[in-house]
Structures are given as C-alpha cells and as structure tokens.
Amino acid sequence: MRYGMRSINKGCEGRDVQELQIRLSGFVGGVPDGDFGPGTERQVMAFQRDVMAQSQPSGVADMETLEALESFAAQHPMNWQDLACPCGVCRGFGQGLAQGEYRAEQPHIEAYHQYEYAGIHRSLLWALRAIIHYHPQLDLTISSGYRCSVNNRQKGRTSTNHHGKAIDIATHGSREQRMMQSDRLRDDIMHQCNAQLGWQHGNKKSLEPANIAPTWVHLDVRCFAPKFLGDEHFCRNPVELDRPL
Template identity: 50%
Template sequence: MSDYGKRLLSKGMSGADVEELQIRLAGFRGTLPDGEFGPGTELQVTKFQADVMKQSSPSGEADSLTLKAIDEFADRFPIDFSRLKCRCGKCEGFGRGNFKGKYLGNQKVEAFHLYEYPGIHRMLLWAVRAAHFYMPEHRFTFSSGYRCSVDNQQHHRNTTNHCGKAVDLDIKLERGENKQDDLIKCRVVRGKLVELSNAQIGWTAKNRKSLEPDNVAPTWVHYDVRSYEPKYLADRYFCTDLAALNARVPISF
C-alpha cells in the first residue's frame, strides 16, 4: 500500500493502493482485495460517498476528499483490540503462528485449517465498522475474537474460525428485553449485512464474507472470512492493533 494516498483512484486502475481501498471499504457492498478497480470497487466507493459523505451525485472515484473521509470514518468507529485478544493466558493475544498448512482430519479446506493467523483479518474489522455505521440503533460489542489452539483445548473445542478469521458481535439489550428479542435483533442484523456488505449466511459461495445462521448462533452475530481463497488470507491481511488496522498515511494529492 506504499502508494495509497498519492493518487486519485478510479475504474480501470490497479495496484497496492487499490487493494488498500478495497480493504477499507469492505463493509460497503464489499469486493475482494485483488488490486483491480473494477465495477465492484466503483460500487464500494459510490456507496461510501452516498451513504457516509452524503453526496447527491457520487462520482465513484476515490479522490483526496474521499480518502480523507475514510480516515475520518475510521476515527468515528475505533476498534477495541483488548476485546479481541485471546483469553488463554498463554499466547500474547493472537496465537503463536502454529500449524500453518496443517488441517483437522483429512479435509484440506479453510474450515479445518489449524493455522494461528497473525491477528484478525483487516477486511473483517473494516466491515464491522460499517455495521456500526449502518445500524446505530444497536449497541454492538465483541463477545469473542481470537481463540488460539490453547484456548480451544481449554474449552474442549476444535473449531478454527477464530484463529484470526472471525469475530462474534453481541447486541446489548435494553431493559425489559429478553432472549427472544435478542434472537430477532441478530436475525435483522444478519439480513442487513447480507444486503449492505455483500455477506452471505453460511459458507456456500467462495470469496464472500460469511455469517453463521441463527440455528448455530441464535443470540450473537458471527462474522467471518473463512470462505476466502488462500491468497486473500495471506499474513499481510491480518493485524493486532489499531495502528496496523488503520494504516494511516498522509493524503498528498
């Protein structure tokens, strides 16, 4: 992303700065961080300009005002990494990089990949910011973030999503609300994430952000990127603190 912030980005362009733009706008329809500014990326920019910047005639081009608005958007919705750290008491919060290329059983698919990724996927956390923006009526908090292999052993589980590829969002209930209210709210939130952030319920489609269905996660919202191809799960997409998530650079054009 060395060139991010140095040029206007528009349809037909490519590069590491386009990839960075795609990451930061992951919650606005969303596309893949392939570094190619195509129709999907143009839609991301257009949605951000219309919904966040309140532009009546969004250009779909990421000019300096748009890039600065994205930075301001990040400041409006900071991410509390203390709530994302693993609670095992053994690792430093985001695993120890163990088990890369090793899988649970004989199925070499991401759902069974035991690798402890080096942090939380940046696209996932930028997408969470959009959830806060689009649904201010809800008070979200992280109920679960990173779970390394030690934490899995401590709790007698073998799932791998939370080794950097998933977060769980909890919706704080108002006084007098009950579990049924919680279930309904989570169902509505999932529907909006499908509509607004190009997510899917379940893991059928490749390269889409995924949500656990309510029969698996009835009173929380599980959001993950386990359906991404390996190239979109490279170590460089993961972060362990707010500075790395924001990757703030001066806008100089």
C-alpha cells in the first residue's frame, strides 16, 4: 500500500507502515519493519501528544496525523550544505565505492563496512527533526554529516561510520556549556528517540558516549540489520528525504 493512501493503525502491515516508522524515528522509534505493533502505536501517540498537542492521542495514524507529519517536515528543513561531504572530490555523498568490502583484518561487520552509502540514512534525519523539535532553545546544527573515503584519506581517519550512517550534532557556547548540553542531549535522545549509548543491541540507533564525543552528539544507525540499510533508506537531497518508500 502506498504511504498516504489510507489511515493506518495497530495490526496493519506494509510499505506505508515502514514509511510511517521512518518518519517517526525520533519519537521512540525502532527500525522500519513494516509491522504496526504496540511499539509503532506508542510512536504515533508520542507524535500526537508532543507535536499535535493532543491530550488524548489515539495511536491511529489517520489522515490528520499524516498531514501533521508533512507540516512537521516542512517546519524542519535540513541544511544540506552542512550534511554534505567536504572533500571537494565527491559530489557530497560519496561515490558508491566499496560495497561489500571490509577493513583489512577486521570481522565482516557493519562497523568495518567500507561502503559509501548513497546519502544519509533517512531515519537519522527524521530523528534529527524530532531532536530539534524537542530542543528549540539549543539552536542545534550539524557539525559533521557525510565523510567519504577521500575525506577519510585527507584526514587520516579509518572509521566509516560517517559514510552515510551517522550525523554529529553541535550545540553552541563555551566548551563547558557544550559538554553539559551534549550530555543532556544524549540523555534526552535515549528517551525521546529510543537510542542506546554505545552499540550493544542490534536494530537501535546509537550514541557515542561522552568519552568519544565530549562536546558534540554523534548519532548513528550502524547497529541496524542489513535489510534496514538498503540504498532506498538513504537520501542526498530534500526530495529523497521526504519521498515515501
């Protein structure tokens, strides 16, 4: 079923449910498995309560809710310049290199996957919209988005997390203030977006702990199963971000 053609509720399955789950990634979100269970219902209720200001959220993604999601997207446009790779060689989101290749002498797991994904994962950017919504006072910006293999070579960096699977979110102020705000933000993101600190569980968004990211917040989807990391989940511009699956 195409997203937007019907009202969806608990028990529904399909591609439109997947799309809803991506759009609600920042509202106690999980992975877009296309199965509308109690978790998805909780997501819809969080959105209805916190964005639509409903005192008695139904948990049904009716037409009004789907429309509210469109306005929510329009209210939170992305800064694509900040999200794009700064290498000067690729066109902003890598060159699609190294699919299925892993870092030498490392296990074949996502953390070592060298693939330059086809943009930034949509679940991350929809989650960012929620993070911005919940923190209007912080003036959040992207300090690092896509970093392709050329940029890695320029910087002598081996981590491939930022090949589309991660964003770094910055607050502003003195180093002290940024450290404090980043700590608080991580805490909020764990609860509001259902992210984990570290990478112990599969199919959850992950935050780098403060010892790795003291003055910024790094959020990634590297623990998502391969089926949630298909090219269709990545975007390079506003059209791809907001185009239903």
